[in-house]
Amino acid sequence: MSVQEIRSFNRFYTNLIGALDYSRHLYAPYTLTESRVLYELAHSPRTDVADLRGELSLDAGYLSRILAKFEEDGLIERAPSERDPRRRRVTLTPRGRTAAELLDERSREAVGSLLATVPAAERERLTAAMATVRGILSESTRRPPRADDVLLREPGAGELGWIVQRNGALYAAEYGWNADYEGLVARIVADFAEDHDPYLERVWIAELDGRPVGCVMCVRDEAPGTARLRLLLVEPEARGLGIGDRLVAAVVAFARGVGYRELVLWTNDVLAAARPIYQRHGFVLVAEKAHRSFGVDLVGQDWRLQDLAGGL
Known part of the structure; x- marks a missing residue:
């Protein structure tokens, strides 16, 4: 496989994902990155700021601004981590969890609409192909799994x-x-x-x-x-x-x-x-x-x- 083929696939997939987010309805009123942070806070067992930064590969200053916005909107609370008081733990408020659930529901609906265009007989093959791509590309760079x-x-x-x-x-x-x-x-x-x-x-x-x-x-x-x-x-x-x-x-x-x-x-x-x-x-x-x-x-x-x- 050539570099050009990978780049071509990336353009195709990026355009496909962009089409799902029609008129920014999917993530509004948040950006895609802000929505990713909300998703991690709702689903990850590790919610220390340092863990979020590493999991999402975000710049520390950028993540700090996102969390400040969430705190101002009443979506999160920050407190010293139970594991290490020197670290900051972030938790969703009830309002934040509601926002995360809404984004998750919109995402499921969008992906469901996409899958509806795929013949039923091809969906299993599509899922297997996606798992293969993910597995091959992550093997050389992934860290060993942790209990968390x-x-x-x-x-x-x-x-x-x-x-x-x-x-x-x-x-x-x-x-x-x-x-x-x-x-x-x-x-x-x-x-x-x-x-x-x-x-x-x-x-x-x-x-x-x-x-x-x-x-x-x-x-x-x-x-x-x-x-x-x-x-x-x-x-x-x-x-x-x-x-x-x-x-x-x-x-x-x-x-x-x-x-x-x-x-x-x-x-x-x-x-x-x-x-x-x-x-x-x-x-x-x-x-x-x-x-x-x-x-x-x-x-x-x-x-x-x-x-x-x-x-x-």
Whole structure:
């Protein structure tokens, strides 16, 4: 590929993005850069001024002027950072969060309008091509991922299917489990998709660099007042960032917050890496039983976390 070809693509894509922002409606009353700052403040776990400057590659003086404007408009508040009092932390006010949500909604509508012109059969190919470009161009310059780069969120369209696919593929590759396990996961996910109580049941996706790298579920158990943690998974390349710990912590906090009395989970002894995570959050191993499932001999384990605050 020649330099001229890349420049030609850049001109095409810049013009395309400019066409989406018709008459500056998309970002008004803010500039594109100001909108990027608002987006980061609404979605990034790191909101110290220094982190924002590095994440967005902005000049310190330019960012300072943007933040001063936001503060004057009542969109943000600034205070000493909890991590380092020498640094300044920036948080959105309710008015700022409303502004960020409006910009996000406009952006989704604009991109949706663009995708509507692309035949359905071509959208997956387009998404894959964009991921390829992003991956190749970032490999040589990106820093190693950090724990703060990971975002926990609800699943988007198609990501319940991702949970099934990645569970099937990973457990086959790492433990030799057959398609029976993928079938079990598919039934668990289908049951959730078809009939779940959004107040009492939830799925989390761990996102890194715009793609899912982990997941976990919290669903009601048969026993009254009991929730069940299911399908904890972290992709191999994302391990070591504390993602599994954060996912389990999210389930525990959610279960406690909605009033479950206890939280249970079933796993197998070969999944040794998860055991310290469960123990760290107060789970206790209460039973073990040998069985043959998924084409291999296993020892199943029941873990329980009791005495959650409140109670259903």
